[in-house]
Amino acid sequence: MNSAGRYVHRRGIHCESACQRGILAAGGFDVDEEVVFGLDGGFGFSFFPANGNAPDIVVGKQEIMPLRAARLMGVEVGLHTPRSSAALAKLLASAPAVMTRVDLGLLPHWGLGGRSSFGGYFVNVTRGVGGEAFEVSDPAFDAPVVVGAADLDAARASRGSPPVNPDRKVYVFGPRRTAPRLRLVGPVAVRTLCRDVLRPGSRSLGIPGMKRLITAAASWPRSKRGEVEDVDLEGRVIRTDALARQLLHVGRQIESFGTGGGLFRPLLGRFLTQVAAATDDPRYAESAELFFESGRLWQSLGATLLARGTTDSREDLTSLVDGVTDTVRSAMDVEKRALGALTAL
Template sequence: MSETGRYVHRRGVHCESACQCALLAASGYEVDEEIVFGLDGGFGFSFFPANGNAPDIVVGKQAIMPLRAARLMGVEVTVHTPGSAAGLAKLLESAPAVMTRVDLGLLPHWGLDGRSSFGGYFVNVVRGLGSDAFEVSDAAFDDPVSVPAADLQAARSSRNSPPLNPDRRVYVFGAPRRTPQLDRVGPVAVRTLCREILRPGSRSLGIPGMKQLATTAASWPQTKRGEVEDVDLAGQVVRTDALARQLLHLGRQIESFGTGGGLFRPMIGRYLARLAESTGEARYADAAERFRDSGRLWSNLGSALLTAGTDTARDDLKTLVDAVTDTARSAMDVEKRALTALTTL
């Protein structure tokens, strides 16, 4: 158990579940991140085409902050949308920290200078540092960071990555009132996950979303054209090909933007392995191995896209596009087999 009421920064794997774990620890309740991730039920796949030559968005989840894990733990979570730094500071008067959704590209410590946007990112805000800054706990970094109040406000209010805009949402967590039994609630979460990925009801989500990525990526050499500004991996603003920006952005979405690498696939694999241990059901372990395989496919692609950077020749970029389509199809086949096997449990 943790010291109740004291927030301690910790590095994590996935921004959303890591932030929740740190807030729960401040209430005296320790839980592993993959358990929160699995019980939350947000895992999956989302593909959102962008207008013009702006980067299309890929996310390894289908729900942002579903709060299912919190409900299973009996945690009361209130959602607020303070419109100012003063309103955010007011919420901190009665909580050790609060969780807020932001556009990662506008957080100064990420060095993206607003040229790469992702509005599905989460950080914990710990305290005000005078009237001009906040101490922020970002699970991707070893230590808390100081973020100017104006920059944090801009990140919370960003409209740069629809439909994943943060909408100034802030979550205040209460204390857990019960401990969920993984062998009982874990299988229910898996059945929900299978249904929502295999039959999501939208061509942008789940298996249909992966098919759409494979199809749409093949058209990127025609649709992502012209010279644009971006930020390279060293944090330098550069002029680059729109296709290079698209591929670098996808690499970041797979490996860097709070997924823990491999587009969350290794993380769901760890959850399924824990569930196999809890229930004694071997098919969870088999599915865990398939998701680890899928994670390796996504990570190999993400690493290749990040290595290519922003100055790769266009012919070589087209080869990387082929790798995107091939990976999407291969991973889709692996994941579909895993999910189909789990539906019989």
């Protein structure tokens, strides 16, 4: 356990839960990342179609920073929207780190140059550096990075990925008051998760969102046409087919953009495994295995899109679209089985 008040950078799995875990540890409370993730209740699926040939957005969650885990842990969290570097630095004066929402595509150390945008990413800002930069704890990297104040401001203010823009949101965590008992709060979080994914109230979310992705993906060879600018996996600016950009973007969303791989499904499986142990109920573990199976399907698709999504052949790209629709349909069926079993508990 870290000593209270001292922030230590750790590489993580999911940006949001890893950042929360790091700040909680600085407050003297060391908790597994999958527990933070599961209790937060953000797991699920979101699909946001884009206009024209811009890439549609796929997210393995349904809520961004719902703060349910913090409430269960008795931690008060203040939400701020500082509009300047000076205002951000002022927040750091009262905390070992603050959690900041950003557009991943505008963080210089990701090398995307704004050509690929995702505004639902999180990093922890730990201190100012020389008045013109900040030290940033990005859980996707092995060590902290220094980001210029202007670059960080741009990433916090980005409007490049509606409806998941960062909106300058910054979270300041207070001290922990209670320790959650997973035996009691785990099943509550699981019931909420099942309700939100099976009956989300929006056709862009949960199981309806997966069905909408299947339909939309089938239309990509017609809707994603023409030559566009993108960044390849080595950070080089390239001209590519809009369909290739779409497929590469989905691959990145599944494997690279803070999910830990498999669109969060393995992370949820590990949470359910912990709930099974805490409650002494093996049925949670049985559903965990189904989410591990689903995670393998998503990981295979993501790896394929990252490896082949830059092909120049329109015929090959169209065949990859068939792989997207088939895999999403298979994963959806597995997840419906898991969620149905959990609902019955």
